[in-house]
Amino acid sequence: MAKTSTDQALFEAAEAIRAKAYAPYSRFHVGAAILADDGKIYAGCNIENAAYPQGNCAEASAISAMVAGGGKRITRIYVTGPGAAPVTPCGGCRQRIREFADLDVEIISHGVDGTPLVTTLAQLLPHSFGPEFLPK
Template sequence: MPDILRDAALAVRENAHAPYSNFKVGAALRTAEGQVFVGCNVENVAYPEGTCAEAGAIAAMCAAGARTIAEVYVVAGSPDPVPPCGGCRQKLAEFGAGDVPVTLATVAGAERRTTVAELLPGAFDAGYMA
């Protein structure tokens, strides 16, 4: 499955709207049911009104009625694999368990494998709202 997610993330990255930073990011996620959803970053001249690739993939997943992430792949044109921003880490934790694998990658092929829990230790969750 990582190859499918990698290919999907690389492909959607090309659709990113990044005229200000020129930093394109693509994300692909697989649901527990095996569906794949993608997202790319979309910048806006009125910073910080843009959206991240991970947020776009999660929004597409929710729009389709799915709610559980089973695996994530994020790719950027950077020298080293880039982790999600803090907000996207929280979004991933909203829909994915701590052991959900997250692969961070570069377009050149370098990869770093981690998990949602490693990206966001001590995540705030609904248990705190009880």
């Protein structure tokens, strides 16, 4: 499925954490694995809550793990979910990724029964607003 050994490692990490997702309401289990600037892989899964807005997406959980682990920047991210259609980050997660990734960072979105979709952050979030627009 994955084209490189890095993508294979990211896919495996995303799938391993996806198995731990807490999704009793949607039953849509998602895993995300980030390759960070420190060379480590950080993974996260979606965690639902009966009060829906209180849940966490897999990408947000992976970003939290990266920051907690000492990583600063996302260099590649792999998202897995069920079905054949690519499971792409939601709009909020695209903006979260934008905070920690350059626009040319590749995001691999994979419905595990289908073919992975490889896009850049710029393609998923065109004309985006990022931290460089704010005064330092």
